[in-house]
Amino acid sequence: MARFGMVIDTTKCVGCMDCVVACKTENQVPEGYNRDWIVQDVQGKFPTVEMEIRSERCNQCSNPPCVSCCPTGASHIHEIGGVVLVTKDECIGCKACVASCPYDARFIHPDGYADKCTFCIHRVEKGLDPACVSVCPTHCMYFGDLDDPNSNVSQLLRSRKHHSLMPEAGTQPNIFYLT
Amino acid sequence: MNSVSRRKFLKISGATIGVAAAGTALLKTTQALSNKAAKGVQTIPTYCDICFWKCGAIAYVNDGKLWKVEGNPLDPLSNGRLCPRGTGGVGAHYDPDRLKAPLIRKKNRGEEQWVEVTWDEAMTYIAEKMQKIKSQYGPEGVALFSHGIGGNFFKHTMKAFGTPNISAPSFAQCRGPRDVGFRLTFGEDVSSPERTDIKNAQCLVLIGSHLGENMHNSQVQEFADAVGDGSTVIVVDPRYSVAASKAKYYLPIKPGTDLALLLAWMNVIVSEGLYDKEYVQNYGFGFEQFAATLQQYTPEWAYPETGIDPDVIRQTAREMERYKPATLVHPGRHVTWYGDDAQRSRAIALLNALLGSWGRKGGFYTPVSMDVPAYPYPEYPKSEKGKVDNPDHKYPFAHETITNGIREATITGKPYPIKGWFVYATNLMHALPNENETIKAIQNLDLMVVIDVIPSEIAGWADVVLPESVYLERFDDLNVEWFREPFVGLRQPVVDSPDDQKPNWWMAKKLAEKLGLGHYYPWKHIEEYYEHRLSAAGLSYKELKKNGIIRGAKQPIYFDEGVPAEFPTPSGKIEFYSLQLQEAGFDPVPKYKRPTSGPPGSFRLLYGRAPVHSFSRTQSNHILMDMMNENEVWVNAEIAARLGLKSGDYVRLKNQDGVVCNKVKVKATERIRPDCVYMVHGFGHNSRMLKFAYMKGASDAQLLTRYEVDPLMGGTGMNMNFVTIESEVA
Numbered sequence: 064m065a066r067f068g069m070v071i072d073t074t075k076c077v078g079c080m081d082c083v084v085a086c087k088t089e090n091q092v093p094e095g096y097n098r099d100w101i102v103q104d105v106q107g108k109f110p111t112v113e114m115e116i117r118s119e120r121c122n123q124c125s126n127p128p129c130v131s132c133c134p135t136g137a138s139h140i141h142e143i144g145g146v147v148l149v150t151k152d153e154c155i156g157c158k159a160c161v162a163s164c165p166y167d168a169r170f171i172h173p174d175g176y177a178d179k180c181t182f183c184i185h186r187v188e189k190g191l192d193p194a195c196v197s198v199c200p201t202h203c204m205y206f207g208d209l210d211d212p213n214s215n216v217s218q219l220l221r222s223r224k225h226h227s228l229m230p231e232a233g234t235q236p237n238i239f240y241l242t
Numbered sequence: 243m244n245s246v247s248r249r250k251f252l253k254i255s256g257a258t259i260g261v262a263a264a265g266t267a268l269l270k271t272t273q274a275l276s277n278k279a280a281k282g283v284q285t286i287p288t289y290c291d292i293c294f295w296k297c298g299a300i301a302y303v304n305d306g307k308l309w310k311v312e313g314n315p316l317d318p319l320s321n322g323r324l325c326p327r328g329t330g331g332v333g334a335h336y337d338p339d340r341l342k343a344p345l346i347r348k349k350n351r352g353e354e355q356w357v358e359v360t361w362d363e364a365m366t367y368i369a370e371k372m373q374k375i376k377s378q379y380g381p382e383g384v385a386l387f388s389h390g391i392g393g394n395f396f397k398h399t400m401k402a403f404g405t406p407n408i409s410a411p412s413f414a415q416c417r418g419p420r421d422v423g424f425r426l427t428f429g430e431d432v433s434s435p436e437r438t439d440i441k442n443a444q445c446l447v448l449i450g451s452h453l454g455e456n457m458h459n460s461q462v463q464e465f466a467d468a469v470g471d472g473s474t475v476i477v478v479d480p481r482y483s484v485a486a487s488k489a490k491y492y493l494p495i496k497p498g499t500d501l502a503l504l505l506a507w508m509n510v511i512v513s514e515g516l517y518d519k520e521y522v523q524n525y526g527f528g529f530e531q532f533a534a535t536l537q538q539y540t541p542e543w544a545y546p547e548t549g550i551d552p553d554v555i556r557q558t559a560r561e562m563e564r565y566k567p568a569t570l571v572h573p574g575r576h577v578t579w580y581g582d583d584a585q586r587s588r589a590i591a592l593l594n595a596l597l598g599s600w601g602r603k604g605g606f607y608t609p610v611s612m613d614v615p616a617y618p619y620p621e622y623p624k625s626e627k628g629k630v631d632n633p634d635h636k637y638p639f640a641h642e643t644i645t646n647g648i649r650e651a652t653i654t655g656k657p658y659p660i661k662g663w664f665v666y667a668t669n670l671m672h673a674l675p676n677e678n679e680t681i682k683a684i685q686n687l688d689l690m691v692v693i694d695v696i697p698s699e700i701a702g703w704a705d706v707v708l709p710e711s712v713y714l715e716r717f718d719d720l721n722v723e724w725f726r727e728p729f730v731g732l733r734q735p736v737v738d739s740p741d742d743q744k745p746n747w748w749m750a751k752k753l754a755e756k757l758g759l760g761h762y763y764p765w766k767h768i769e770e771y772y773e774h775r776l777s778a779a780g781l782s783y784k785e786l787k788k789n790g791i792i793r794g795a796k797q798p799i800y801f802d803e804g805v806p807a808e809f810p811t812p813s814g815k816i817e818f819y820s821l822q823l824q825e826a827g828f829d830p831v832p833k834y835k836r837p838t839s840g841p842p843g844s845f846r847l848l849y850g851r852a853p854v855h856s857f858s859r860t861q862s863n864h865i866l867m868d869m870m871n872e873n874e875v876w877v878n879a880e881i882a883a884r885l886g887l888k889s890g891d892y893v894r895l896k897n898q899d900g901v902v903c904n905k906v907k908v909k910a911t912e913r914i915r916p917d918c919v920y921m922v923h924g925f926g927h928n929s930r931m932l933k934f935a936y937m938k939g940a941s942d943a944q945l946l947t948r949y950e951v952d953p954l955m956g957g958t959g960m961n962m963n964f965v966t967i968e969s970e971v972a
Contacts, residue, residue, distance in 0.1 A: 075466045077454030077484050079853035080869045081326040087865060088310040088332055094864055109878060109912045110494035114487035198312065200323045200459055201466030 066125065067144030067182055068209040068237035069196070070216045070225070071118055075203035078103055078116040082195035082204065086120075089183065089194035096170050098180045099195055115242065118195065118204065121168035121180040122228060122236030123147050129160035129169065129177075138177065144208070145237070146184050151176045165232045182206070209237060281305055287314050287790025289721055289731045291713030292327040292334065292863075293856040294390045294412075295435065296721045297459050298791050299324060299331070301714060301736040308335050308714060308737045316791040318460075318727050319435065325457040326854045326869065333865035334695065334712045335737060339933050340862075341697055341709030342741035351684060354702045354930055361744065361752070364706055369756035371689040371705075372403065375661045381405045382627045384662035384689070385648045389673075391733075392710070393666040394719040395750035396693065400664065402754060402762040404623040407630050407660065409643035411673040414957045420573045422639045422955045423587025426820055428600050429810035432573045433609060435725055440464035440572075442604040444565035445474040447558075449500055449590065451574040454484035456851040458575070460725075474565065476558050478503060480848060481876065481920050482913035491558050497846050497918050497961065498580050498837030499548040504589040505834055506544035506552075507559045509536045511596050516563035518598030525807060526595065528819025528830070535831045547836065566597040568604025576850075581950025581959030584639065585832040588820075592832075595816045601807055607799040609724035612792075614779040617771055619762055633657040637956035638826045644956040645674060652683035662689040666746070667710070671699035672858040672924065672941065675949040675960050693749065696862050697931030709743045711735075716745035717768045720775060728794030730779075732772070732786045747771075828954060840964025841898060845877075846918040847963045849942040858924040858943075861935035872939035874909035876920040877967065882910035885967060892970040895919070897945045897963050904928075905970045906940035919965065 078101045086098050099120035106113045127147050130138045137153035138160050140146070149160075154176035161169045161177060172178040183193035187206075191197065196204040207216035216239075219225075223241045230236065283304050290297045290311070298317025302309040311331045315322035324331075344364035345356035359367075375383045381404030386396060389410050397408050412418075412434075421431040432438070440446060441464035453465045469475065469488045477489040478500065486492045495503060511517050512533050522529055541552035562569045571593050577583050591600075599605025631647025632640050633656070640647075652660040663684070671677050684690055684703050692704040695712050710716070714736045721731035751763045765771045769783070776783045786792050798804045811817045824830040840846060854860075854869040861867060875895060877887065887893065892905040904926045914920055925939030950959040 072470070074488065075470050077462060077466065077488075077853070079326050079454065079457055079462070081324070081329050081853075083869060084326045084329040084854070084865060085310075087868065088329060094868055097868070105912055107912060109482065109914065109916075110492065112482045112487075112492075112912050114482070114484075114913075116484065116487065198323055198329055200320075200325055200457075200463050202323075202463075202470075203466065 064210070065144045065208040066210040066237060067123065067146055067187070068207065068216055068239065070205040070219045070239050070241060072203040072241040073115050073117055074241065075201045076116045076118060077201055079200065081198050081200055082118045085194040085198040086180070089186075090181070093173050096172070096178070098178070115240075117240055119166070119228070120195075120238070121147065122166055122234065122238045123180070123182060125235035125237060126233060128163040128165070128234060132159045132163045134159065141184060143184070143188065144182070146182045148181055148184065149177050149179070165229050165234060283309070286734065286736045287732070287788075288714065288736055289317070289733045289790065290324060290328040290331060291390065291392065291718075291733070292331050292860065293458070295319060295458050295460070296391060296723065296731060297324055297328055298731050299328060300790070303736060308332055311714070314790050316789055316793065317731065318725055318729055318793065319723070320459055321463060323459075323463070325459045325462065327457065327856055327860060327866060328459070330854070330863060330865040330869070331714065333863035335714050337696065337862045337864065339697065339931065339935070340695055340712070340741070341701070341707060341743065343709060344742070345707040347705045351690070351705070352681070352703050356707070361742070364708060365752050365756045368689065368691055368706055368753060372662060372757060375688055376403070379659050379661055380627060381623070382407060382625055382630060382658065383660055384664065385409065385630070385652070385660050386664040386666065387411070387645060387648070387668055387670060388666040389668035391719050391721060392746045395747045396664060396666050398619070398762065399750045399754045399757075399759065401622040402759045403757060404625060406625045406628065407643065407648055409631065409645045409648055411645050411668055411670070413642040414644045414646055414955070415578055415673055415675075415960070416576050418578070418640070418642065418955055418957045419583030419952055420575070420577045420587040422584040422641070423589075424573060424591045425641065426584075426588055426639065426823060427591035427595060427811070427817055432606075433724055435460055435723070436573070436575070437606050437609045438570055438572055439604055439607045440570060441467045443468055443473055443568055443570040444604055445476070445562055445569040447476045447478070447562065447569070447571040448485050449478045449572065449574060450579070451572050452479065452483040452485055452850055454488075455853055456575070457853040474561055476561065480915045480918050491554065491561070493550050493554065493558070494915055496547070496549045496915070497848060501582065501586045501589055501832060502539070502544045502547040502834045503550060503555065504586065504593055505536065505539035505832070506541045506555050507562070508589070508593055508596060509539040510541060510556050510559035511563060511593070512536050514560075516560065517596040518566055521567070521598035522596065525809065525816045527811070527813040527815035527817050528821075532592070532818035532831050539834070547834070562597060565604070567599045567602035569597045569599055570594070570605050571597070571599070578952070578957045579959050579961040580837055581952050581962070582835060583957055583959055584952050584954040585829065589832045592818060595818065600816070601801040601805060603800050603802065607726060608805045609726070610728050610797045610799060611724045612722055612728040612730050612779065612794050614720065614722045614730060614775055614781070617775055619764075627658055630658060630660060632956060637952070637954060640955040646951070646958055647956055649674065649679060649683045652686055653679065655686075661687055663687055663691070665690075665692045665700050665704070667694055669698035669700050669858045671703075672943040675943070675946040675958050677944065678947070693746065695743070696859065697929055698858060699927065699929045702929045702931065708749055709741070710749070711739040711743040711745050715739040715743070717747060718745070720772060726799060727796050730776075730781065730786060730792050732790055734787065838962070844898065844964035844966050846961065847895070847897070847942065847945055847965050848918050848920045848961055849923045850920065852922040855922070855924050858927065861925060861927055861938065862932050864934065867934065872907060873922040873925040874907045875940070875967075876909045876911055876914045878914050878916040879910045879912050881916045882908060887967070887969070894968045894970055895940065895945060895965040896968055897947060897965050899947045901945055901947055902968070903940040903944050904937055919967070
């Protein structure tokens with residue numbers, strides 16, 4: 064089975080938020096909410112400063128606490144690519160998943176259900192990249208099958224230094240940041 | 243412009259394109275009109291207008307409703323990928339605060355009290371006032387301030403009316419000094435889009451230019467390419483910008499001392515013999531005299547001025563040499579900083595000349611364009627008085643009209659009175675420094691017309707406000723761009739305007755007709771105008787309408803590819819020593835002058851861009867405001883701690899003249915020097931009609947009461963203001 068993931072090159076990312084805007088228009092994310100966001104991680108003291116810029120979102124974990132804590136089964140792992148999705152109609156808006164996510168990736172949609180990044184599965188199933196990846200003007204984002212050793216993402220992870228977010232949480236995140 | 247060599251390329255392009263002219267009937271109905279009934283997803287190509295870069299875009303309409311906008315893969319500017327503002331362009335169409343109907347002022351100017359009128363009433367009112375001004379003061383008494391391609395038809399109407407006073411803040415409040423500095427050196431402008439070959443640069447030097455926060459799409463894409471390819475990036479900035487975070491060398495320069503650094507770099511490159519000797523010998527003029535004046539500017543001399551370690555100055559100069567001629571010292575864009583900006587820009591030009599980068603791969607390419615002839619309009623009347631902005635050529639090297647010169651003439655009535663202002667798509671209250679002078683000028687007017695999509699601050703001062711359709715709802719002039727490769731782009735309506743808004747071409751044409759100048763618009767609809775111009779160029783409107791872009795054949799863009807190395811300066815060479823400057827009483831080689839410092843305890847106010855906003859034009863776009871809905875004042879972390887401030891606290895800034903801004907959030911950060919503070923420009927709206935943007939963040943423009951005028955070209959250096967920080971009691 065495929066395991067979809069993203070590889071994001073922080074050395075090229077300028078943090079312009081095009082990924083955030085594209086997600087918003089593609090998925091009609093309501094005003095005041097975002098499924099992805101930018102983090103500027105600043106270290107050091109002026110003028111000896113370093114900054115890593117990251118486009119962050121749901122990590123589409125292989126061991127997702129949001130799925131195991133869901134009382135109704137609305138949060139589930141999709142058969143295609145292992146993408147973590149929410150079935151709106153089954154969600155009761157109890158917020159257990161929101162609390163369980165170490166990445167703070169979920170929110171309750173004004174219509175009452177838990178919402179978050181879907182890896183644009185509706186696009187991916189048509190052979191397109193997720194909206195955020197497809198618009199990025201710096202070409203710093205890559206989407207693909209991490210279980211396929213020949214995929215672009217697998218090759219990048221073999222050849223470049225990288226890290227993921229909070230691997231110690233044991234969630235097995237599927238988004239990786241090249242440094 | 244190097245017209246001789248360009249013409250040659252144009253001929254080549256004309257021959258290669260050779261597409262048969264479309265003899266098809268006009269497509270009278272816009273695609274927008276047919277959307278209403280359409281079910282499902284439709285895609286329509288157009289080009290963006292959230293900034294002036296004009297990226298090719300594809301708009302998606304779902305069941306007749308605007309859904310999203312993506313880049314057009316055929317477009318050389320966007321390469322199929324828009325910037326966040328372009329992606330968020332949808333928000334401009336749905337903006338609830340848009341201007342909806344023509345308005346005529348009913349109370350005092352600036353009170354924002356209006357009566358809604360019909361288009362005919364508005365046009366009749368304007369035309370009568372214009373005729374009155376014309377009979378009393380001549381047609382020159384009307385001036386137009388315009389920004390972006392949307393102003394083209396208003397410019398045409400104004401020229402037909404007989405006024406030469408047409409101006410844009412993009413010259414005297416932005417890129418003017420750079421273009422003057424480069425003209426004086428190479429004989430040509432940097433132009434827009436900049437002819438910078440960033441993607442092929444092996445060493446890129448950015449001086450205050452914050453690519454990545456400044457989202458001029460093609461440049462940012464190329465910047466990311468260069469970074470990805472491992473190019474050496476050198477960033478000079480008082481603020482640790484996004485670009486600085488990609489740099490091998492970050493030089494945290496003291497504000498206002500860039501020219502000292504540039505002179506020291508050139509000193510090292512000349513004294514160590516690191517320059518491109520063959521290039522300088524073949525193309526240079528006055529190199530010996532230039533080299534002699536540089537001797538005094540050692541890195542040790544520059545150190546106390548700039549705060550940059552002499553070893554770092556030497557090291558970075560050698561790094562530039564290592565990759566020459568593929569070293570690009572970027573000329574920047576918004577460079578009206580200290581009033582000596584044309585000379586600083588000239589120093590940047592000279593440094594590039596030493597590295598041999600002008601005309602070379604990885605430096606500056608020679609832009610090319612399609613040969614699309616202008617529409618053959620009747621000749622414009624000649625103005626007897628000439629332009630008002632620059633009497634007696636006080637600013638001898640200004641090659642465009644100076645906005646602040648028009649403002650000055652409107653206040654003083656000299657050299658002759660200006661009694662009418664048209665302001666198209668530029669919020670002068672945020673674009674020009676010292677808003678009191680702008681208000682004073684407006685009070686002298688008999689007619690003040692603003693044409694815009696949103697009720698900006700300047701609209702609040704108008705007598706008549708004309709609501710324009712946003713770019714997704716209108717046709718505009720053809721974009722026949724000068725770029726890496728020739729192409730033409732079309733803007734066309736994607737959806738209908740929600741209210742009584744109209745496109746600029748329709749307004750400008752109607753106004754001309756009201757003025758009895760209808761013969762200047764021999765076409766009925768703008769599509770006829772396109773047909774005429776495109777068929778004269780051997781291009782098909784049908785094809786352009788379908789694809790949004792027509793590309794021409796690639797052409798040589800570097801000297802090495804056969805572009806003639808021509809320099810249209812007085813000497814015909816690259817002018818290391820400028821006799822024309824000397825004759826006009828200026829320094830033939832730039833000289834450094836220490837910037838004035840502020841009162842003790844104050845901070846120099848610097849400003850710049852955020853990637854999700856364009857000037858003060860996007861703060862009512864709900865999608866972009868969801869990304870950033872107020873600006874912050876960046877304060878060095880140690881200073882903030884000393885002042886008892888932390889990130890998120892609200893403060894007000896007070897400038898040296900006692901002007902206090904809106905409350906603004908503190909960003910306490912290690913990313914800025916302790917002697918300056920920084921804000922993103924465009925926020926702090928006080929137009930009450932901008933309900934959503936009203937009082938969100940603070941306006942840097944409000945604090946720019948002082949400015950230094952560039953003696954070469956009349957630009958306004960605006961980094962001349964100092965502020966103190968006052969806590970805002972919650």
